[in-house]
Amino acid sequence: MPGETDNVARRLLKTLARIEDGMLVLLLTVMICLAVAQIFLRNFFQYGITDGDNLLRILVLWVGLFGAIVASRERKNISIDVLSAYLNVQARAIAGVVVDLFVVLVASILAYHSGRLVVDEYVAGTLALTNVPSWLVQSVLPFAFGMIALRYLISSVMHSRALSTGSRQ
């Protein structure tokens, strides 16, 4: 039954959203704790956490990408969008589908090529931190772009559904 699969899909997406939000909060918390600890240790004990600064910089990338995933889910990416206000409902849905599929295309290309980078790094075996391989750090790139593509794909389905129910009425 289509209703059944819809339900399962909806529940899956809800769980996924919770994981994304949780990761975002976790990453920022780690970043804050690490940044504060660095300052205290450096100024009072003349001591630095090994790789602390590198790890902070990597966290910026991760926080940024998880933030972008959530922004994509909630349609909060920065955009201009001045023309769609002048369209009627149906034309707006069509524009929505076109825009969504365009983002899916771009994000998929980015996901594919960052995936290639991760594989290359895996083969090369370079390290990003003392004990952390680069490919692991970079794996957030294909993951995030993949998730963004998925979100816009879902949105395009929604838009085209709105289109078909709109034309039936």
Place this chain on the structure above:
Amino acid sequence: MMMVLGLLLLLLALFGAPLFAVIGASAIFSFYMAEIDLSVMAIEFYRLAEMPALVALPLFTFAGYLLGESQAPRRLVLLTDALLGWMPAGLAIVSLAACAFFTAFTGASGVTIIALGALLYPALKQAGYPENFNLGLITTSGSLGILFAPSLPLILYGIVAQQLNLEQKITIDDMFIAGILPGLLMIVLLSSWSLWVNRAVRKPLAHFSMAHVLTAVKASAWELPMPFIVLGGIYSGFFAVSEAAAVTVLYVFVVEVLIYKEISLKAVPGVMRDSMILVGAILIILGVSLASTNYLIDAEIPATLFATIKEYISSKLTFLILLNIFLLILGAMLDIFSALVLMIPLLLPVALGYGIDPVHLGIIFLANMQLGYFTPPVGMNLFIASHRFNKPVMQLYIATLPFFFILLFAVLIITYWPDLSLVLLGR
């Protein structure tokens, strides 16, 4: 082919395609045509993890969101009122000062209008100021303060400019110092205008009361040291910008969540999430534009652009006039962050060719963008204010008009008097 694709991308952007996808697509296409392996997109994007100063962006953003959620805006207004409220047009000047201060710390994301406007708008009305003046003042003040440390646009300009490997080095600290006098100029001009417009409002002046000041100081006793620690730490060189950001987060968290308890621990993850959505939206644009900038520099497009412009415009003055006009239009179309990462890689090399200091260009750029926040038809703060105060956008166009011309005047002074930005740096 290039032309058709460019138009197509522009059209997609105008119909609401996210800017990261538009910029990303143009970079992908350019590299593809130049037969460069597209993994360059990922390599360039990954450079986000190689910029030490960038740590400041999520930290300051989160601290700003926390401040906006707490009662700090109320205490800030109380304190400013106790200090400046006795002056003629006192409350208007209070609004300007409080908004500028708050925006500098929260990063000009519209939060000023929502957090402070809600307090100041009814107060101004009660004090007898005309409605359109109040609307104009609050809407304009929503972006006032982006020239003061530690505002996010100043930091982002420093980061983007550093990526270009210019001969003239530029640091974020330079930007923080350069913004002081131009920012003060804006406040002084707007205050004078407020005095002049309301000269007929003959309200008996309130007395300066030490008792009031003491009460207000006591109310914000925990928050008062923060600006001194953060700004003092940055300006004295004790903290790097990213360290100052970490200290700010810690301080704001301890004060608002643990001491004042105005934000419950349970509510903190929600604030984190909301603030990081903005950070993600900015960083993904910065990431793809690192790739497009790399292409621009490789293809020597800024140099070609400069050569072309130089053929038509020989004088620095004419260039600056055209720059102002261009930036005004740009500011009305694009938000400040996208405009920064998109245009600075193109504009900065050209401006250097005309002998403009990179720090000065940054201040010109940001001052212009500040106007863009409330330039019709699409200035973001017009819509935020319209929504917040339940007034038609048309009324806000009219209400902000006099303020627009005053700040335009300030922008012109800033543009044609480089020393105003550079004198404190000794450049």
